[in-house]
């Protein structure tokens with residue numbers, strides 16, 4: 001026989017409105033007190049700090065903040081930082097926070113992939129290094145695709161390369177009016193990653209996506225907002241105050257409802273995004289070994305070229 005809990009049974013069969021109302025209250029409180037599973041979140045008041053080499057991660061008022069922390073290198077993402085972001089996202093996906101925020105320390109949001117990553121290795125080692133890095137990139141991008149609760153980018157300054165493409169997998173993007181958005185892949189002999197070959201045409205239409213991803217047009221924050229990549233732009237002098245007040249208000253919404261609604265909106269696309277990510281990484285693996293790319297990296301390292 002099908003078994004229903006006492007408050008629910010009372011609710012279903014009770015003829016008296018008053019008793020029914022009380023039973024409903026009992027049911028709701030029994031659900032919230034006893035059956036909160038580990039995958040459900042409740043807004044936490046915890047504040048914790050885990051040590052990373054290249055990130056500062058804090059949790060407060062239901063918001064976990066992951067701050068890229070290599071300001072002297074414009075927050076360029078090196079191998080260790082990729083791995084730390086993967087770990088920080090994993091931890092944030094399981095913590096009590098309602099929202100997770102990515103931001104940068106200093107004047108840049110992020111200058112993209114660390115172009116010195118391939119320096120100091122021999123010609124014989126390069127193929128293996130590229131393969132390992134691309135395996136890591138695939139896991140990195142998948143951790144954005146899989147992230148179970150709203151992931152918000154607080155873009156405090158210029159963003160380059162992978163720091164821009166990954167925004168297409170974020171759920172909201174708030175930008176300072178000082179921020180710019182630049183994907184100079186062709187300039188570097190590279191090709192799009194972060195699922196941008198799929199998300200950007202969806203967000204802004206193919207012609208505008210090609211202007212960015214193929215021809216490397218750098219956008220202002222207002223232009224990125226007009227194209228739908230950025231949710232809202234704030235004046236730089238009030239940026240932090242306004243954005244954090246907004247996020248604090250959002251973090252007070254019912255946590256499970258927010259998380260489930262994000263998943264309903266995003267989950268439908270997951271399989272497609274995994275496939276796009278795998279294809280982009282496979283194309284990029286060849287690109288990274290091309291003369292076009294090696295020459296661009298050498299030019300940057302020998303200080304002959306920057307953006």
Ligand SMILES: CCCCCC/C=C/C(=O)SCCNC(=O)CCNC(=O)[C@H](O)C(C)(C)COP(=O)(O)OP(=O)(O)OC[C@H]1O[C@@H](n2cnc3c(N)ncnc32)[C@H](O)[C@@H]1OP(=O)(O)O
Nearest residue numbers: 072073074076111112113114115116133137161162306307
């Ligand atoms: C894991 C798999 C591989 C994935 C590959 C896919 C690629 C994705 C991408 O992200 S492509 C984009 C790569 N990024 C760039 O091309 C930016 C390169 N940097 C610049 O052009 C400039 O540094 C700048 C415009 C970002 C800033 O210029 P400026 O304001 O004049 O500052 P500096 O150039 O003096 O920079 C200060 C300091 O930071 C170092 N730095 C900046 N960006 C990077 C970077 N991307 N990689 C490594 N280092 C970077 C710069 O060299 C300076 O260091 P120094 O003080 O000289 O030690």
